[in-house]
Amino acid sequence: MTDFFKNIPQIKYEGENSTNEFAFRHYDPEEVILGKRMEDHLRFAVAYWHSFAWPGGDPFGGQTFDRPWFGDSMALAKLKADVAFEMFDILGVPFYAFHDADARPEGATFAESLRNLEEIVDYLGEKQASHKAKLLWGTANMFSHKRWMSGAATNPDPEVYAYAAATVKSCLDATHKLGGANYVLWGGREGYETLLNTDLKAERAHAGRFLQSVVEYKYKIGFKGAILIEPKPQEPSKHQYDYDVATVYGFLKDFGLEKEVQVNIEQGHAILAGHSFEHEIATAAALGIFGSIDMNRNDYQSGWDTDQFPNNHAEKAVAFYEILRAGGYTTGGTNFDAKVRRQSLDPEDLILAHVGGMDTCARALKAAAYLLEDDTLEAARRARYAGWEREGAKAMLTQPLEVIAEAVVKNNINPQPRSGRQERLENLWNHYI
Amino acid sequence: MTDFFKNIPQIKYEGENSTNEFAFRHYDPEEVILGKRMEDHLRFAVAYWHSFAWPGGDPFGGQTFDRPWFGDSMALAKLKADVAFEMFDILGVPFYAFHDADARPEGATFAESLRNLEEIVDYLGEKQASHKAKLLWGTANMFSHKRWMSGAATNPDPEVYAYAAATVKSCLDATHKLGGANYVLWGGREGYETLLNTDLKAERAHAGRFLQSVVEYKYKIGFKGAILIEPKPQEPSKHQYDYDVATVYGFLKDFGLEKEVQVNIEQGHAILAGHSFEHEIATAAALGIFGSIDMNRNDYQSGWDTDQFPNNHAEKAVAFYEILRAGGYTTGGTNFDAKVRRQSLDPEDLILAHVGGMDTCARALKAAAYLLEDDTLEAARRARYAGWEREGAKAMLTQPLEVIAEAVVKNNINPQPRSGRQERLENLWNHYI
Amino acid sequence: MTDFFKNIPQIKYEGENSTNEFAFRHYDPEEVILGKRMEDHLRFAVAYWHSFAWPGGDPFGGQTFDRPWFGDSMALAKLKADVAFEMFDILGVPFYAFHDADARPEGATFAESLRNLEEIVDYLGEKQASHKAKLLWGTANMFSHKRWMSGAATNPDPEVYAYAAATVKSCLDATHKLGGANYVLWGGREGYETLLNTDLKAERAHAGRFLQSVVEYKYKIGFKGAILIEPKPQEPSKHQYDYDVATVYGFLKDFGLEKEVQVNIEQGHAILAGHSFEHEIATAAALGIFGSIDMNRNDYQSGWDTDQFPNNHAEKAVAFYEILRAGGYTTGGTNFDAKVRRQSLDPEDLILAHVGGMDTCARALKAAAYLLEDDTLEAARRARYAGWEREGAKAMLTQPLEVIAEAVVKNNINPQPRSGRQERLENLWNHYI
Amino acid sequence: MTDFFKNIPQIKYEGENSTNEFAFRHYDPEEVILGKRMEDHLRFAVAYWHSFAWPGGDPFGGQTFDRPWFGDSMALAKLKADVAFEMFDILGVPFYAFHDADARPEGATFAESLRNLEEIVDYLGEKQASHKAKLLWGTANMFSHKRWMSGAATNPDPEVYAYAAATVKSCLDATHKLGGANYVLWGGREGYETLLNTDLKAERAHAGRFLQSVVEYKYKIGFKGAILIEPKPQEPSKHQYDYDVATVYGFLKDFGLEKEVQVNIEQGHAILAGHSFEHEIATAAALGIFGSIDMNRNDYQSGWDTDQFPNNHAEKAVAFYEILRAGGYTTGGTNFDAKVRRQSLDPEDLILAHVGGMDTCARALKAAAYLLEDDTLEAARRARYAGWEREGAKAMLTQPLEVIAEAVVKNNINPQPRSGRQERLENLWNHYI
Numbered sequence A, B, C, D: 001m002t003d004f005f006k007n008i009p010q011i012k013y014e015g016e017n018s019t020n021e022f023a024f025r026h027y028d029p030e031e032v033i034l035g036k037r038m039e040d041h042l043r044f045a046v047a048y049w050h051s052f053a054w055p056g057g058d059p060f061g062g063q064t065f066d067r068p069w070f071g072d073s074m075a076l077a078k079l080k081a082d083v084a085f086e087m088f089d090i091l092g093v094p095f096y097a098f099h100d101a102d103a104r105p106e107g108a109t110f111a112e113s114l115r116n117l118e119e120i121v122d123y124l125g126e127k128q129a130s131h132k133a134k135l136l137w138g139t140a141n142m143f144s145h146k147r148w149m150s151g152a153a154t155n156p157d158p159e160v161y162a163y164a165a166a167t168v169k170s171c172l173d174a175t176h177k178l179g180g181a182n183y184v185l186w187g188g189r190e191g192y193e194t195l196l197n198t199d200l201k202a203e204r205a206h207a208g209r210f211l212q213s214v215v216e217y218k219y220k221i222g223f224k225g226a227i228l229i230e231p232k233p234q235e236p237s238k239h240q241y242d243y244d245v246a247t248v249y250g251f252l253k254d255f256g257l258e259k260e261v262q263v264n265i266e267q268g269h270a271i272l273a274g275h276s277f278e279h280e281i282a283t284a285a286a287l288g289i290f291g292s293i294d295m296n297r298n299d300y301q302s303g304w305d306t307d308q309f310p311n312n313h314a315e316k317a318v319a320f321y322e323i324l325r326a327g328g329y330t331t332g333g334t335n336f337d338a339k340v341r342r343q344s345l346d347p348e349d350l351i352l353a354h355v356g357g358m359d360t361c362a363r364a365l366k367a368a369a370y371l372l373e374d375d376t377l378e379a380a381r382r383a384r385y386a387g388w389e390r391e392g393a394k395a396m397l398t399q400p401l402e403v404i405a406e407a408v409v410k411n412n413i414n415p416q417p418r419s420g421r422q423e424r425l426e427n428l429w430n431h432y433i
């Protein structure tokens, strides 16, 4: 046991009226909702990078956090893992997620980086064996080191493509070894800073081929998890190829991957792309590519990715409603790709930020589940489209334009608008929240 | 001759040093650029709706324009057409574009609206026969009347689907009769105000089928023009299904239409979707669906569609560069989907706004053509990707991950970043502008 | 009694568990909170314009609402007033607010418009006498008619300045006659479309003088209410002079009005200006100019003013917390400057949108009051600044730089950062919501 | 001479048709415009921080630049200064600007940091003596070190206030010693991350007092330069107190400093605040507080501060027009608070980015000067307001409301709108660009 979280107790469910800051008020892993334990619905994961690797810098300021594991040795990497699993235990989360670069020191060569990764993967494997938390997903950090500055699979330099291939292979191997439920690709540098120096078509072709080869490798090694793309419109790139769910879908169709790859949707990224979180989830569900979520909000005022912990359950309830309508997660989960503010210096801040986020999600899930079970909203939705069940309606979907047009004239069709009842449906939501 | 534009002369090219406000300084239709007349490159079109049908209102204020043709009779509709063709003559534009609702009064029934449309189409046909301007594209206004408030092809009410089918048939017939070069669909209400009352999946399916039936009808009547979708992310809808070029592409792929339908890209819509105009053009070109453009800018400060005339040739030059790289227009053109500000009350404002827009585009086209001909920028681009021409590079695109990974380790590949030279390329542009 | 709201009962408080859509679940006017009745805390007002004068149009579509009182006669204006007071009764709201143009038909001359206004004001006065609802504020619509297209008090044409003066006089007279608690000025066209044709300095001077004359007139007629400016950054103007609270403050200081004029803060306008609602309220309170609020939200995705009813009590609670910290309203109130969506066609939609908004505010107020009473958040805030209570700290605020600098060197001052605890404070909020 | 810029020649003016990348095409320091040398109009300054201290990191990636002077010793700080002055010589710029933290290594104590600063200031003084470049302004970096994470003068901890006082004193001393023309304060952390832990009113009072003490100290030491505040709405803070020009003005009025302090306006910050650059300049001029500018653009697509070099002269011309209308700079200048993109690795990129920016500004200045000299735009502006010169118009500005109202009725005033001619004025601009 390290002493980083000393004096912080394990967080337990104490119910809504608890006045204990170090307790769950809403998240009771054992509570059964719609026939499933809350823990199995929510499948919470802690992000290794934000909680253990981020030093607290921003574009105008440097490190604010003092963490005993900061540094570049394997010994410190193991200390970091020790503290991480202590936090997972305190929170009782079933999952975590990590990039290679979060967990191991960079080596002087690819081979050395790989050895470091393999050593830390073994260590994480031992940790998993003796603790509750398992791996929700692994991923490769192909955006921080300067070699990636112009892209990974879409880099103008084929050596970088090669390095990316080797990197993803190593991270997929690591994820497989650790029994990860998914493997995620976020292409933070797969895009451009300026069109003036970019061959859009070639880069897109390289990205498509790269993703095909990742899927092929998954089958080769027998990895059973899902391959997920995390869309984001921009930042750090001016434009990122995986802009949003609909863009990713068109890309997958083009490369024959729409049955092989799903999406990991982050709320903050949805907002940056001009969508609501629930829109992106509903779109992915409609297109058959919903996978998992990164649960972290942006500040609505800023135009960048603030990766804050969720704290408005009313807002999240609509998102969980769409997840439940989509049938819930299969391999996916609720990953807190969230960081405490850089002024939140204390170990308590790290723990309590997660506690607040977990309680927010639990409240949201419960509200969503009650509303779905009660069926009032779905009944209203069905009623709005009920005309399509009337005789002759669906037949139009196979008729040519001129046949329909003739009927319009003959029957003097003159459709009358009916209320969309938006405010009443919004009020309905507020009964459940 | 009406007397609306009395005293306004025909606009002629007088060269850069002209001090005549009523002259082109840059647009010389006969000037040959890259082997083609400037008129044939730019293929300018005037939008009937903004210049002749819009009364000058905004969400906080009513009509500001006094136009002698405002009103609902066929006689006034013909007066409007007379004035419109007088403006086309004054400007010397080769094209115009219109919606059914711009050109004919709404009838009490669909049949009456149709008769009105047919009568005005005949009148426009006579106009075309005796004037230069031809039809770049026709389209259906399926967003202004209250019947469309919840969508056209995606309406929850199948009667509206039927009415939309009849409407598009009538507009495609009209476009065909007038020899239109394209037919455009902009789905301003094909989206939603709130997910709470929306069946996203069903609406998307209806939209897809509807578009298939439009394409089928085009072949049936022998219309040779292109079918174009105009993407827009939102406004008036909170979310519009044709969000941007990449979204439309995924949609077309899903319904087997990616070879049949292209896009009409509007600068303002690109910006609202978080893209640059040139990005959307380059993306459409890379995906093989570039069709035409709506040349009108937003104000960068506002978050809505201001439909202003272009007036910054430096900015437009990058867009025309991408159009030229894509091979230029085939059936498409440069449509001014732009309106004078509601305080610009005078006939002179209408004319001079177009003159300024046409000169801006002409300057932009010339700068783009010189730079493309000179090849400096393209040479820099090719140099940046030259590594992919080296031995073994392209082979990687067929190799499995593990083979590439092995080579990385064996050859100790350690890619070194090279400058992206963005500022130098930006300076290069400024030589040409 | 008209039959517009027939079959809709008066809305009563039935408590949280009521399943009656036509009941308050949270708003109990009689409940005492922090020593004051909830009705007296919230001081709800209905906006005449959105509920009774708006036809449902948007920039891409026309009227969707069928209201029996639409039209331009005095008889219809009185029918409108009848229905309005029926709605005020159904909701039990203590206040309403109106513009001249909402309530009376425009005349052919100013004199005729004035007579119409006087007649309808008499009628409204009778209504007030026999119903509960009183006037929270009156205001002049100086943005819809085309005479205002280039501004009212800031118009380049002095005749418009004159017309504005006459208009505000008439509206202040009307407000005084009806016993209004406040008079509001929103300068929707007091700004510009383009700097190119604008004399910023002269327009600002005219606006300042105009406001002075309004304050002088208030004293002359003995109006006891407050004069309020409603800030907004843009829309319909590209730039509006009353951009936000801080801008209005500088303007008031310049014209010696900072003790005479306060602000009416609208959530949607705060967001358009890049602020949170609570920021604007807290800023106004800190500057001593907090007056009243317009309670209506924007959609965070759109960049324009959507004037939606509030439906997220968690979000509003922070705003009410700042209002309570500022001591609550004196003459001000909570005005729903909100409209049902244009697809919400039914009389029920109008009523239930207000019911939802009132319940949302009531929940928010209660949460805010509990947290304030409990003092946990304020105690944390005081603790954060406690250093300023230590010896010598406040003295620095009168010391010259060099004296402080000397002490820093001499005492080797080396301040150590302390956690800002943002997430813990956010969790704290969630206990109360 | 270091060898960092070896092989890069001094940049000279070669005229518009030069094909030499390392030449000015538009910036001829000796060209006389409106009676003043171009160099004296533009007063270009290079920013020490972006060109010499920034390592190329962004929120998702680390250092990309290899610079021989990176490190923490005094020797490296002097090497940095050597290279900086070599760049100033190559560009021929008359000015530079710097923060303490750009120029000297941080010490273990304030005293040590101060000694380092004093030593490097002496070194810079020697450099200035033997080179052309002088100091446009000095400033204190009170945002990067973690001690400033919660603010400098507005920090909850009075020790940080003290440290800030000592820091600004030292930087003002340094600026005075180096003969700086101005001293700038940018309060990047003078704001908040969350209102929940913030005492807005107290922090504003501390900021006001702090600024007063800076002004007092300026007089004490006899510093003749201007004190400038650089507004910014947010980033890194969620809200910054110096939001925009109008906000700063209200703040200055409150603390009696509106005659003592002016603004340094950055284009990027103007845009983030929802304004155009020219708006902020025109506002400052109208309020009598225009000082200087930071000439660097944002990307219109991103919502953060990208600090890019200007490259659109059409856009900048409007800004320079407002500067010329305001009488040009007195102590101020055109500071490139701009950085090359992190992929622009080469010394050539640093030089050519500045060359492009300088040429862009020179073209913009020339266009603005011609248009101003020609008076066409100003004549149009005067004509628009000419009504205020008619008899009786200005008298209204001293009349009470009721007198004006009486005249409106008596004379049946009915103002008729006149065209604002926006597009014609935009066309006019394009003649000059």
Ligand SMILES: [Co+2]
Pocket (backbone or CB within 6 Å): A230, A266, A294, A337
């Ligand atoms: Co994420």
Ligand SMILES: [Co+2]
Pocket (backbone or CB within 6 Å): A266, A268, A269, A305, A307, A337
């Ligand atoms: Co993110």
Ligand SMILES: [Co+2]
Pocket (backbone or CB within 6 Å): B230, B266, B294, B337
């Ligand atoms: Co368009």
Ligand SMILES: [Co+2]
Pocket (backbone or CB within 6 Å): B266, B268, B269, B305, B307, B337
């Ligand atoms: Co548009």
Ligand SMILES: [Co+2]
Pocket (backbone or CB within 6 Å): C230, C266, C294, C337
């Ligand atoms: Co309002």
Ligand SMILES: [Co+2]
Pocket (backbone or CB within 6 Å): C266, C268, C269, C305, C307, C337
């Ligand atoms: Co509003």
Ligand SMILES: [Co+2]
Pocket (backbone or CB within 6 Å): D230, D266, D294, D337
């Ligand atoms: Co700056």
Ligand SMILES: [Co+2]
Pocket (backbone or CB within 6 Å): D266, D268, D269, D305, D307, D337
């Ligand atoms: Co900046």
